[in-house]
Amino acid sequence: MAERNTEQIEKIRDVVAQDLLSGRIDLLLGWEKGHYWWQSRPLFARSKKDLDKLVWDPFCAVNLSRYLPDELKIHSKVGVLVKGCDARAFNRLLQDHMVQRDRVVLYGLPCPGMLDYSRLAEEAGGNLVGLVEQNGRVILKTDSGEKEAERKDLLIEKCRDCLYPNPVVYDQMLFSPQGEKSAPERFKVVEELENLSAEERFAYWEKELSRCLRCYACRQACPYCSCRECFVEQENPRWQGRAYQTSENFMFHLVRAYHGAGRCIDCGECERACPVGIPLQELNRKLIKDINELYGDYEAGLDAELEPPLLTYRPDDPAAFSEK
Amino acid sequence: MSAALNETSADWEPLVVAFCCNWCSYAGGDLAGTSRMSYPANVKVIRVPCCGRMNPMFVLRAFQRGADGVLVAGCHPGDCHYSTGNYHGRRRLSAFKRLFEFAGFEPERFEVRWISSSEGDKFAEEMETMTAKIKALGPNRKMRDARWQSVTQSK
Numbered sequence: 001m002a003e004r005n006t007e008q009i010e011k012i013r014d015v016v017a018q019d020l021l022s023g024r025i026d027l028l029l030g031w032e033k034g035h036y037w038w039q040s041r042p043l044f045a046r047s048k049k050d051l052d053k054l055v056w057d058p059f060c061a062v063n064l065s066r067y068l069p070d071e072l073k074i075h076s077k078v079g080v081l082v083k084g085c086d087a088r089a090f091n092r093l094l095q096d097h098m099v100q101r102d103r104v105v106l107y108g109l110p111c112p113g114m115l116d117y118s119r120l121a122e123e124a125g126g127n128l129v130g131l132v133e134q135n136g137r138v139i140l141k142t143d144s145g146e147k148e149a150e151r152k153d154l155l156i157e158k159c160r161d162c163l164y165p166n167p168v169v170y171d172q173m174l175f176s177p178q179g180e181k182s183a184p185e186r187f188k189v190v191e192e193l194e195n196l197s198a199e200e201r202f203a204y205w206e207k208e209l210s211r212c213l214r215c216y217a218c219r220q221a222c223p224y225c226s227c228r229e230c231f232v233e234q235e236n237p238r239w240q241g242r243a244y245q246t247s248e249n250f251m252f253h254l255v256r257a258y259h260g261a262g263r264c265i266d267c268g269e270c271e272r273a274c275p276v277g278i279p280l281q282e283l284n285r286k287l288i289k290d291i292n293e294l295y296g297d298y299e300a301g302l303d304a305e306l307e308p309p310l311l312t313y314r315p316d317d318p319a320a321f322s323e324k
Numbered sequence: 325m326s327a328a329l330n331e332t333s334a335d336w337e338p339l340v341v342a343f344c345c346n347w348c349s350y351a352g353g354d355l356a357g358t359s360r361m362s363y364p365a366n367v368k369v370i371r372v373p374c375c376g377r378m379n380p381m382f383v384l385r386a387f388q389r390g391a392d393g394v395l396v397a398g399c400h401p402g403d404c405h406y407s408t409g410n411y412h413g414r415r416r417l418s419a420f421k422r423l424f425e426f427a428g429f430e431p432e433r434f435e436v437r438w439i440s441s442s443e444g445d446k447f448a449e450e451m452e453t454m455t456a457k458i459k460a461l462g463p464n465r466k467m468r469d470a471r472w473q474s475v476t477q478s479k
């Protein structure tokens with residue numbers, strides 16, 4: 001069992017219970033425990049009683065904003081708990097006109113970063129049965145005893161290089177913000193790949209992508225993939241073939257990543273959702289890095305008023321090809 | 325499939341697909357023709373309304389179906405028939421070109437050029453250069469649809 005952060009959970013419950021009762025919101029999107037103690041899954045709370053299941057623990061990685069477009073079809077007002085990445089996802093959806101600001105109440109949760117079960121298990125060595133957090137350290141409990149580790153070494157991939165753990169948009173901030181963060185290694189893998197030859201890069205991606213099941217979990221988890229009809233399911237023309245072959249893998253992955261050009265908020269949910277561990281985030285980050293280099297710094301999701309770089313231009317823009 | 329496309333033969337000829345904008349580059353190709361300039365028959369031209377209309381899926385699909393190189397040609401910046409189409413195209417195609425290369429494709433396989441309707445000579449020249457580059461590079465085997473490959477190999 002993970003130690004429950006009872007005080008914080010009580011506070012969240014108090015605030016949202018009032019709003020559910022008063023009718024300010026009809027539904028709250030939060031988290032509840034999943035099948036295992038190290039899983040927290042989305043909670044759809046419609047009554048005060050549902051809130052008994054609410055948790056806020058180091059496994060609440062699921063980006064809840066992704067559920068808003070669907071829930072707003074059946075509820076008139078929805079409340080949602082937002083970490084840093086959920087808040088940026090909300091801005092993304094707002095820019096795509098998939099949500100309406102006045103129909104959503106955002107409760108801000110500054111995020112300490114979520115923990116990765118596979119890293120915990122590996123670090124613990126034995127059969128992991130629970131954990132306790134203490135001042136930036138995690139005490140892992142196994143059948144045979146306890147082991148301590150640095151919290152930052154146990155974070156899930158997407159939290160390691162997260163720059164904005166504090167919600168950038170909210171109606172009510174529930175706790176005091178986390179300190180400033182830096183992410184010096186955000187583009188490290190991209191740069192390593194850039195330094196390889198074309199042949200080596202192709203071999204790398206061909207191998208990585210060959211595991212793709214085309215289950216589209218990456219798309220389902222993604223806040224920029226809000227299209228009603230995705231190109232992979234279009235029948236006429238049928239862009240995405242079903243065959244298991246290299247060219248179809250590249251078709252899907254290049255187009256999926258490209259659809260996020262200037263839009264991806266770098267929340268890493270695609271990679272976290274992928275059942276076969278494809279490093280999808282590196283494709284997304286390549287685009288973020290290049291667009292920033294070519295057309296100026298831009299962080300998707302930070303400010304819904306700023307125009308995404310591929311929706312605008314300057315007459316004197318540089319190009320990645322010869323313009324002579 | 326024509327013998328020109330048979331990859332195993334020594335006199336292999338590349339297939340280059342050129343997406344040309346209706347208002348400038350396609351007219352540039354017309355001018356090259358009416359001025360009796362010649363350019364390689366390896367180039368197959370597909371007319372698009374504007375280079376801002378280019379969906380990268382067109383490019384990937386061309387490669388899947390047998391292209392060895394793809395060129396997108398549009399009006400010079402500032403000359404777009406729709407005023408800003410090529411400005412948008414420049415950003416989008418730049419981002420795509422970099423991503424395409426990041427995935428391990430050779431930079432020469434996908435190019436973008438500005439060719440106006442009065443530049444028949446430039447049109448012929450660019451088609452010449454592109455074809456020569458792809459010929460030196462060899463056939464595209466990375467992004468080719470397996471069914472297409474079996475068709476050519478059985479011939």
Ligand code: SF4
Binds near residue numbers: 226
């Ligand atoms: S992959 Fe592209 S078409 Fe499909 S949902 Fe995402 S953005 Fe839309």
Ligand code: SF4
Binds near residue numbers: 211212218273275278
């Ligand atoms: S989640 Fe992974 S396996 Fe599924 S479609 Fe996406 S990349 Fe492929």
